[in-house]
Amino acid sequence: MLKVPDHQVAGHQGLDGKLGPLVDDSGRFFKPLQGGKRGTDEVAFYTSFSSDTNIPDHIKRFFPIFYGTQLIEASDGSGMQPHLILQDLSFGRSNPSVMDIKIGSRTWSPQAPEDYIQKCLKKDRESSSVELGFRLSGLQIFESKESGFWKPEKRSMTQSLSADEIRSILKKFVSTNKSGVLGSVPDCAFASIVYGGSGGILSQLLELKAWFEEQTTYHFYACSILMTCEKELALNGKNPRADIRLVDFAHVFEGKGVIDHNFLGGLCSLIKFVSEILSEDCVTEPKYSKSGLVGSNDSLVANCNASPVL
Amino acid sequence: MLKVPDHQVAGHQGLDGKLGPLVDDSGRFFKPLQGGKRGTDEVAFYTSFSSDTNIPDHIKRFFPIFYGTQLIEASDGSGMQPHLILQDLSFGRSNPSVMDIKIGSRTWSPQAPEDYIQKCLKKDRESSSVELGFRLSGLQIFESKESGFWKPEKRSMTQSLSADEIRSILKKFVSTNKSGVLGSVPDCAFASIVYGGSGGILSQLLELKAWFEEQTTYHFYACSILMTCEKELALNGKNPRADIRLVDFAHVFEGKGVIDHNFLGGLCSLIKFVSEILSEDCVTEPKYSKSGLVGSNDSLVANCNASPVL
Secondary structure (H helix, E strand, C coil), rough: CHHHHHHCCCCCCCCCCCCCCCECCEEEEEEEEECCCHHHHHHHHHHHHHHCCCCCHHHHHHCCCEEEEEECCCCCCEEEEEEEEECCCCCCCCCCCCEEEEEECCCCCCCCCHHHHHHHHHHHHCCCHHCCCCEEEEEEEEECCCEECCCCCCCCHHCCCCHHHHHHHHHHHHCCCCCCCCCCCCCCCCCCCCCCCCCHHHHHHHHHHHHCCCCEEEEECCEEEEEEHHHHHHHHHCCCCCCCEEEEECCCEEECCCHHHHHHHHHHHHHHHHHHHHHHHHHCCCCCCCCCCCCCCCCCCCCCCCCCCC | EEECCCCCCCCCCCCCCCCCCCCCCCCCEECCCCHHHHHHHHHHHHHHHHCCCCCCCHCCCCCEEEEEEHHHHHHHHCCCEEEEEECCCCCCCCCEEEEEEEEECCCCCCCHHHHHHHHHHHHHHHHCCHHCCCEEEEEEEEEECCCEEECCHHHHHHHHHHHHHHHHHHHHHHCCCCCCCCCCCCCCHHHHHHCCCCCCCHHHHHHHHHHHHHHHCCCCCEEEEEECCHHHHHHHHCCCCCCCECCCCCEEECCCCCCHHHHHHHHHHHHHHHHHHHHHHHCCCCCCCCCCCCCCCCCCCCCCCCCCCC
C-alpha cells in the first residue's frame, strides 16, 4: 500500500490531489518523473551513476539506492505514471530531524535554456545561494513527543536566510531546547555526537569534499544534501544515526574533465558552518553528558585545547 | 627613472600615451588608482590587509608588498596622479614566463550595482569563468633567447579557452619546445620542478586553498593569481623560482563570517588541472634530467607508483 511520505521537507508534495512522491512499507520511495527532459535526465543519471564502477563505495553510500522505474498510480489521480523507484531515506527512522540544503551558489548549468537560466539566477540572487553558496530548501526539527516537529512553513523565508540565521538553525538541529521558541538559545547538546566523531556529519561532508576535489565526471546543479539525525536516540544515549545523502538529479551534466567547482565551493562553505559549531561547542561546559559512542581519540571531535577542527 | 613594465600580461598598459602602471629600478611598481570607488577600495584593501595580524606570514607572501600611495607623473601625461606603490613582481627576474589567471566563476559581488553585475555576468558566461571557475586574462611564455616570448595578442581568445586548451597552455608553461608552433606537443620537461616539489606551484596553491577553506574576512572578486617561473634557470639546472601571487583587489568585499566559496571553487579547479599535468608527466619517460633541487622524498612530486597527486 503506497502513501504520502511523512517526513518530506522540500519539493512537490502528493497531498490534496497533487502530484508528489509516495512510499511503500518496505523502504521504497516512488518519485514521479518530472515533465520533459528533467524526468528523463534524472533517470539517465541514476542509471549511469548506479552502474559507474569508478565511484567508490564510500561515495555511493551518499546517494539513494536506485531500483529502476515503474508505472504506478500517481498521487494526483491522473492514472498510471512513470516513477523512479528509490531508497526511502526516512524508512525505519523515528521522528527524524531533516534539512534539505541545496548546494551551489549557481543552480543553473551553462547549457540550460536562457529563460531557465534567468529564472534560476533570480532565485539564486534572492535566496542565500549567491551569498553563502547554498540555501535551505526545507527542514523539520524534532522537539519532543508532545510538541512534535518545528517545521517552518514559509519556504521562501528559509531559502533566504542570513549567515547568522543559518548558523542558528544548524545549532537548533543539534540542540535539546525548543527550536521554534523565539529567543531560545540552542544548547548544542548533541553537536559532538551528530556533527562530530568519525561517523558524524562533518566527517561525511569531508569525505564528499575529497571526492568533489577529484571527480570530473558529473556536475550537479540544483542538487541537495539531505542531512538527517534522530534526537530521541541521542537523548537515550544512543547513536543518533546522523547522515547525509545527495538527492535531486534532474540537472546533472557531464563534467567533461573539469571538477564541479560550483558544488565544491558551496560544500566547503557548509563545512565551515558545521565545523565552527563544533569548535564553539567545546569552549562552553558540556550541557549534556556525552555517551560512550564518541571516542576521545577521535580527531573530528572538537577538542578545547586544539586549534579549530578544520 | 620610471618606465613601463616589461612583463605585464594583463590590465591597462601605459604605452602610447595611455594610463598604466610604471616601475622604478629598485623593485617598486606604481599602479595608478582606478577611478571612483575601485581605486579607493583597492587602497583600503591593501591598507587593511597589510596591517591585519590575523593573516599568517606564509599567506602574506602570496600578496605583493604594499608601500603606500604616492602622487607621481602619470604615464598618459595627465600630470600628477595618485598611484599605489607595490612590490614589482618581475623585479630581478630574467625572461619570466607569466600567466594571469582570474579566479572565480563569478567576478561580481552581490553588493555591486546592477549594470556592473550584468556586464560581469555576460563576460563570465562568454569566457571560461563559468565553465572552469577561472579564465586566463593574459600570458607570456618564454621560448628562447632567439625567439623571445610567445604572447598571444588576442586577449578575448585567451579568456574563453576550453578545458583542453587551458590544459595545453599549462603544459606549454613548463615545456622546452616552442609554445607558439601549431601541432607542437608540449614535453612538460619542467613540470616536476615548476609545478611539483615542496616549493613548487602546486604546493603553493594548496597552501592558499587551506587558507581559503578557513578565512571568512575577505571575498575576492575579479582577483587574479599571477603564476611566474624562469625557464632559463631550469635549463641550467637551477631552481626556476616558480611562484604565485594574488593581484588586483579593486573588488574585495567583507566576508562577514562566510568563506569565499566562489574563489575557493575556482582555485580547486585550477589545482586539479595542475595536479593532472604532474600525474601525466610521470607516466612517460623523463625528457629532461631533473636537477637535485627536487628531493625524491617530496610528497608533491608525481610518483609513478602512487595514486594521483591530489
